[in-house]
Amino acid sequence: MRLNLLIGALVLCSATALAQTSAPVIRFDSIPEPLKLPDNLYLGEVTGVAVNSKGHVFVLSRGNTTGPAYAAAAAQLLEFDRNGKYLREIGHNLYAWSFGHSVRIDPHDNIWVTDKGSDMVIEFNPKGRVAMVFGRKQEASDEDTGPLKHPKPPLPPEVGRFRQVTDVTWDPEGNIYISDGYINSRVAKADRNGKWLKSFGEPGNKPGQFNTPHNIAADAQGNIYVADRGNRRIQVFDGDGNFKREIRIDVPVAPDAAPAIGAVPDVAKLEAAGSPLTMAPGAPWTVCITPGPHQVLYTSDAYPGRIYKLSLDGKVLGVLGESGKQLKQFGWVHEIACPSENVLYVGELLNWRVQKLMLHP
Numbered sequence: 001m002r003l004n005l006l007i008g009a010l011v012l013c014s015a016t017a018l019a020q021t022s023a024p025v026i027r028f029d030s031i032p033e034p035l036k037l038p039d040n041l042y043l044g045e046v047t048g049v050a051v052n053s054k055g056h057v058f059v060l061s062r063g064n065t066t067g068p069a070y071a072a073a074a075a076q077l078l079e080f081d082r083n084g085k086y087l088r089e090i091g092h093n094l095y096a097w098s099f100g101h102s103v104r105i106d107p108h109d110n111i112w113v114t115d116k117g118s119d120m121v122i123e124f125n126p127k128g129r130v131a132m133v134f135g136r137k138q139e140a141s142d143e144d145t146g147p148l149k150h151p152k153p154p155l156p157p158e159v160g161r162f163r164q165v166t167d168v169t170w171d172p173e174g175n176i177y178i179s180d181g182y183i184n185s186r187v188a189k190a191d192r193n194g195k196w197l198k199s200f201g202e203p204g205n206k207p208g209q210f211n212t213p214h215n216i217a218a219d220a221q222g223n224i225y226v227a228d229r230g231n232r233r234i235q236v237f238d239g240d241g242n243f244k245r246e247i248r249i250d251v252p253v254a255p256d257a258a259p260a261i262g263a264v265p266d267v268a269k270l271e272a273a274g275s276p277l278t279m280a281p282g283a284p285w286t287v288c289i290t291p292g293p294h295q296v297l298y299t300s301d302a303y304p305g306r307i308y309k310l311s312l313d314g315k316v317l318g319v320l321g322e323s324g325k326q327l328k329q330f331g332w333v334h335e336i337a338c339p340s341e342n343v344l345y346v347g348e349l350l351n352w353r354v355q356k357l358m359l360h361p
Helices: 002-020 267-273
Strands: 028-031 045-051 057-062 076-080 086-090 100-105 111-115 120-124 130-134 165-170 176-180 186-190 196-200 213-218 224-228 233-237 243-247 296-300 307-311 316-320 333-340 343-348 353-359
Touching: 045 343, 045 353, 057 100, 057 343, 076 100, 100 165, 100 333, 111 165, 120 165, 176 213, 186 213, 296 333
Parallel strands: 045 100, 045 333, 165 213
Antiparallel strands: 028 353, 045 057, 057 076, 076 086, 100 111, 111 120, 120 130, 165 176, 176 186, 186 196, 213 224, 224 233, 233 243, 296 307, 307 316, 333 343, 343 353
């Protein structure tokens, strides 16, 4: 009798594990040419895409660059209407433009951009004028100005300054959360007026620590979701930075899955060496939470190049896509806009484009 109970328990545990590590494939379409660019205007690497309350699409691209390959001003912010018609460029020749990283729209339709190169976060009002500025870029006249160093252990972070900042979000009270970033590996919090309140997190792989917090989003209850890319997980915090839980994606990869660029990552070797798991399956590059009373979360990885749909408690509800260069394939999705559960805009680094995806319910 005990043996039968033990066998039954093992079968049940195996079935539960299988249910947690598999997910249905979501059918979807990609709309050809969702954005109509004017003549002589081209996208570079698309690092950010966002949608406002009117359905206008905002694209942050590393286009319109001039100068040397290193230290070119690689950031351009473009706006399109809900039908994809080009409307305007915002912030042409902006002082903060250096190496754009993300664009977000807050509940009041203000436009926020993080720039990894200048270490700055810029808020534009809906008219496209600068409303608030966070951080400060290096002075061009300083003899020490140059690429940021990566000492180990890293230098202590400073209040009000960032080092390779990555993304921004807001809670229901309007507090501002900034993921900072490739070096500081923390989240900064400011109030709605821009007053610095606190920061939480530090480099590491324990709960509440980060290895490149790459994207950030908040749900309707004010919980903060951080794409902790190098640690291959999404961490969830309350608004005060208290750790609540982590979400890990472990959906099997097809044997013939190919990366968009480079070799298939050797995850075991990376883990043994203590290297960042940036290219590992399920390592979240993005996080987007849909509006409405029933919220879901979308995220993506670089290999095998899929987008994942999750419940807010971390259950994988479905997967879609693969690496590649054609429609319905992805080349390093760097940001996702999710104005509804079944409509996604995805910005790709390697393919220099935005795809509009229509998911089949």
